[in-house]
Each structure stands twice: as C-alpha cells, then as structure tokens.
Amino acid sequence: MKFLIVTLFLASFSFAQAEETCNARATEKKLAGAAKTSFLKKCEKDARAACEMDDISKKTNGAAKEAHIKKCVRESVGG
Numbered sequence: 330m331k332f333l334i335v336t337l338f339l340a341s342f343s344f345a346q347a348e349e350t351c352n353a354r355a356t357e358k359k360l361a362g363a364a365k366t367s368f369l370k371k372c373e374k375d376a377r378a379a380c381e382m383d384d385i386s387k388k389t390n391g392a393a394k395e396a397h398i399k400k401c402v403r404e405s406v407g408g
Contacts, residue, residue, distance in 0.1 A: 350407025
C-alpha cells in the first residue's frame with residue numbers, strides 16, 4: 330500500500346515537473362521580491378522531498394544518492 334501511495338505521489342510530481350519548473354511557475358504568477366523567494370524556497374523543499382522519495386525507490390547510497398537528489402532538485406527548480 331505504501332508503495333502505491335509513493336508511486337502515485339511521484340507520478341503526480343513528475344507530471345507537474347514535466348510541465349514547468351518552479352522558476353517558470355513563479356514567473357507565470359508574476360511573483361517578485363520576498364514573495365518569489367518564499368515561493369521558490371517552498372517549491373525547492375517540496376522538490377527535494379519528492380526527489381528523496383524517488384531516490385529511495387532507486388536504492389542508491391552515498392555520493393550517488395546525493396548526486397541524484399541534487400540533479401533532480403536542479404531540474405525541478407529550473408535555471
């Protein structure tokens with residue numbers, strides 16, 4: 330059951346990620362200053378959580394784990 334929930338969460342995150350990055354959504358919402366910073370911080374935190382869940386399913390450790398998470402977050406947040 331847990332696996333199904335995690336899979337659905339990752340699928341929904343991947344779909345959202347494929348559509349646009351955090352920076353693109355912030356631009357779309359016309360955020361600036363503190364509001365943009367706050368939005369990007371939360372978005373990055375959410376992306377990291379999703380990337381860590383994805384990493385758990387891949388069962389990597391050490392440097393490979395951190396490299397995967399960093400790449401995943403960078404792709405989610407965008408430029």
